[in-house]
Amino acid sequence: MTERSDRQNEIASVAARLFRQKGYAAVSMRDIAASMHIKAASLYNHITSKQDVLALVLMDLAASFTQGITTIDAADIAVSEKLSRIIKLHIDLTIQNPHAMASLNNDWMHLAPEALERFTEQRDFYEETLRRIIRSGIEERIIHPLNEDLIVFSLLSTLRTLYLWYGRKSNLSEQKLRVDLTAALLNGIVKNS
Amino acid sequence: MTERSDRQNEIASVAARLFRQKGYAAVSMRDIAASMHIKAASLYNHITSKQDVLALVLMDLAASFTQGITTIDAADIAVSEKLSRIIKLHIDLTIQNPHAMASLNNDWMHLAPEALERFTEQRDFYEETLRRIIRSGIEERIIHPLNEDLIVFSLLSTLRTLYLWYGRKSNLSEQKLRVDLTAALLNGIVKNS
DNA sequence: CTTTGAAACTAACAAGTGTTAGTCAATTAA
DNA sequence: TTAATTGACTAACACTTGTTAGTTTCAAAG
Numbered sequence: 001m002t003e004r005s006d007r008q009n010e011i012a013s014v015a016a017r018l019f020r021q022k023g024y025a026a027v028s029m030r031d032i033a034a035s036m037h038i039k040a041a042s043l044y045n046h047i048t049s050k051q052d053v054l055a056l057v058l059m060d061l062a063a064s065f066t067q068g069i070t071t072i073d074a075a076d077i078a079v080s081e082k083l084s085r086i087i088k089l090h091i092d093l094t095i096q097n098p099h100a101m102a103s104l105n106n107d108w109m110h111l112a113p114e115a116l117e118r119f120t121e122q123r124d125f126y127e128e129t130l131r132r133i134i135r136s137g138i139e140e141r142i143i144h145p146l147n148e149d150l151i152v153f154s155l156l157s158t159l160r161t162l163y164l165w166y167g168r169k170s171n172l173s174e175q176k177l178r179v180d181l182t183a184a185l186l187n188g189i190v191k192n193s
Numbered sequence: 194m195t196e197r198s199d200r201q202n203e204i205a206s207v208a209a210r211l212f213r214q215k216g217y218a219a220v221s222m223r224d225i226a227a228s229m230h231i232k233a234a235s236l237y238n239h240i241t242s243k244q245d246v247l248a249l250v251l252m253d254l255a256a257s258f259t260q261g262i263t264t265i266d267a268a269d270i271a272v273s274e275k276l277s278r279i280i281k282l283h284i285d286l287t288i289q290n291p292h293a294m295a296s297l298n299n300d301w302m303h304l305a306p307e308a309l310e311r312f313t314e315q316r317d318f319y320e321e322t323l324r325r326i327i328r329s330g331i332e333e334r335i336i337h338p339l340n341e342d343l344i345v346f347s348l349l350s351t352l353r354t355l356y357l358w359y360g361r362k363s364n365l366s367e368q369k370l371r372v373d374l375t376a377a378l379l380n381g382i383v384k385n386s
Numbered sequence: 387c388t389t390t391g392a393a394a395c396t397a398a399c400a401a402g403t404g405t406t407a408g409t410c411a412a413t414t415a416a
Numbered sequence: 417t418t419a420a421t422t423g424a425c426t427a428a429c430a431c432t433t434g435t436t437a438g439t440t441t442c443a444a445a446g
Contacts, residue, residue, distance in 0.1 A: 007393085021302075022218070022302065022303075023216050023217075023218055023219075023299070023300075024216075024219075025215070025216055025218035025219035026216075026217075026218035026303070028432075028433065028434080029433080029434060029435085030432085030433085030434095038393090038394065038395090039394075039395065039396085040434080040435085041394090041395075041396080041397095041435080041436080041437095042393065042394050042395070044434095044435070044436080045392075045393050045394075046393085049434080049435080050433095050434065050435090080383055083383075106216070106299050107216075109214075109215065110215075110219070134382075137383075141384070142383065142384060143382050143383055143384065144376065144377075144380070144381075144382055144383075144384060146373040146376055146377055146382065147365050147369065147370075147373050149358070149362035150365070150370070150373050150374060150377060151377055151382050153351075153354075153357070153358045153362070154351050154374065154377045154378065154382075155382075157350050157351040157353075157354040157355075157357075158346075158347050158350040158351055160350075160354075161346075161350040161353075161354065162350075164346070164350075165342070165346045169342035169346070172340050172342075172343070176340065177340075177343070180339040180340050180343050181343060181347065183337065183339055184337075184339055184343060184344055184347045184381075185347065185381070185382070186381055186382060186383040187337075187381040187383060188337075188377075188378070188379050188380040188381025188382075189327075189336050189337055189339065189344050189347075189348075189378070189379060189381075190273055190276075190330075190335065190336055190337075190379040190380060191334070191335060191336065191337060200423085221402075221403065221404080222403080222404060222405085223402085223403085223404095231423090231424070231425090232424080232425065232426085233404080233405085234405080234406080234407095234424090234425075234426080234427090235423065235424050235425070237404095237405070237406080238422075238423050238424075239423085242404080242405080243403095243404065243405090
């Protein structure tokens with residue numbers, strides 16, 4: 001895996017936007033090319049296949065999540081602080097890559113077999129790490145003793161689909177988003193629990 | 194819109210499963226036909242187009258959500274009870290239509306224009322109704338005064354992606370799912386809030 | 387200048403797409 | 417028994433798909 005050229009990054013950026021709108025399968029190489037004002041064949045001077053474009057869109061972002069949660073998990077901090085930082089990680093990466101987040105959720109199954117395996121490995125690792133954090137929180141009596149898988153997926157469902165509505169509705173600042181989202185996810189929305 | 198035939202329901206059922214696996218655009222009419230052990234052309238004895246199949250998959254389920262939240266909202270019950278019932282509504286409909294739920298999230302933009310408009314109307318109505326419920330909860334001091342759009346989408350993100358993991362992980366009963374999910378969403382996961 | 391390299395282009399391909407037309411066998415209604 | 421309907425079939429259509437081959441343009445390096 002060599003360094004990515006500027007043009008490759010442009011392709012990945014344009015493709016991510018289109019993938020988000022219509023999904024990987026509904027976007028043609030001619031669509032991507034037209035958005036760059038070139039012809040489809042010209043794309044192949046920079047990439048080797050359509051699946052390669054998808055990998056360009058996904059794999060860096062997936063690696064950022066892997067690296068992010070690894071760092072957080074290794075830190076010597078309380079479980080609740082780890083969770084707060086994980087929420088912030090998702091917010092930061094979503095703001096930086098809103099379009100690619102859609103493909104991360106919906107298009108990853110169209111990766112070529114080798115890339116697909118690397119992707120699912122990272123995804124499994126991420127979920128497993130988060131589950132370990134949740135479990136230790138339950139053992140420390142810091143987290144309510146609910147089903148731990150349920151907690152993991154309840155958190156991830158919201159965090160992974162942040163891209164769907166950040167920026168669309170009442171444009172709250174990144175800071176208020178983080179504070180309110182952390183409160184909603186960790187402390188709940190109903191009073192006097 | 195006439196009554197749906199048995200064969201139409203079979204097509205919708207098979208298509209929903211395939212749409213979930215690969216997405217609408219990546220599923221061909223020949224794929225759907227092969228899953229039913231007939232030829233693609235034979236499908237057109239029962240449906241008029243591929244987009245029609247998608248409408249068959251989506252529109253009934255969308256109507257169920259609309260009807261469900263309308264009934265709940267009209268009931269003379271506390272806000273927290275409304276929220277509990279909305280959570281149950283999502284659980285019930287997800288268990289009954291796990292595959293179609295995926296298309297409801299990811300494939301609706303491929304509907305033909307008229308169906309698309311009806312769909313987005315219902316979706317907007319659903320979100321607006323939920324937001325009104327949340328807002329009245331905040332005004333009654335029952336719900337924490339967080340950003341109301343954030344609360345709506347935090348809840349819906351989890352509820353709409355239930356299909357992704359129900360049945361996959363530690364097979365908890367429908368009852369425990371409902372109880373724990375309600376607790377996690379409404380009361381939060383961290384103690385002593 | 388000349389050469390080289392990158393990056394665009396045109397043209398074309400084989401395969402797959404949704405869909406239509408026309409046919410035929412079997413079940414149902416008269 | 418006959419007529420009509422249903423629902424499968426084969427064959428084909430016009431179009432789009434990802435991709436390759438070969439060519440041209442043009443700026444940078446020698």
